[in-house]
């Protein structure tokens with residue numbers, strides 16, 4: 271299976287995994303292995319506990335030989351996000367940053383205005399920014415102008431497990447930015463959501479809640495890896511002239527089945 275490339279780093283796995291809210295470090299470790307993820311995102315603010323748990327978490331992540339994509343989860347301002355990014359670069363010795371500037375506490379939707387400003391500041395500072403954004407094309411243009419060479423539109427709000435809320439918008443983004451690696455980040459609830467994102471021609475998906483809060487996170491991690499692989503294979507197998515891949519209606523299980 272072809273590889274994806276972010277800022278010149280080739281990856282075989284097209285599944286990026288979050289590391290928050292797992293039942294235990296041991297389950298986190300097994301889930302990462304089962305997913306085949308080569309990149310895991312870590313929240314500096316969430317895991318910055320200096321106590322034993324914090325240290326054990328960092329030691330575990332570093333022992334797994336995966337690439338760390340620090341994130342600015344929980345940051346609500348440009349200043350907070352930029353400060354957190356600088357701390358992350360020092361801690362992890364990586365220019366990569368998953369940039370989140372949260373605009374609304376309930377839905378955790380991005381503050382796209384602050385996001386563009388923070389992306390510009392960080393890109394000028396030598397960071398390689400992975401912006402958590404929406405499917406808004408104008409915002410995406412501004413992020414690229416600000417220096418981003420990856421775009422990560424949400425499928426749905428973080429933790430909502432609702433899948434691809436706006437397939438048309440995500441498809442438009444793929445068509446609009448053929449040269450930019452695109453990752454659906456947030457809101458995926460089941461492996462078929464990941465497959466649907468890959469069938470649109472996206473380069474990868476990033477998820478956390480659907481695995482961490484599954485009844486069996488390890489098995490769910492493996493299921494998502496299979497979903498990503500299936501979606502990628504379907505995308506490559508489709509006729510050259512793009513056609514509407516039958517995007518499955520959003521199946522609801524688990525949290526999403528409980529309704530809003």
Ligand SMILES: CC(=O)[C@@H](O)[C@H](O)COP(=O)(O)O
Nearest residue numbers: 288428429456457477478479
């Ligand atoms: C871990 C992380 O970065 C999340 O904020 C990410 O956006 C995934 O969201 P889900 O938890 O909805 O998969």
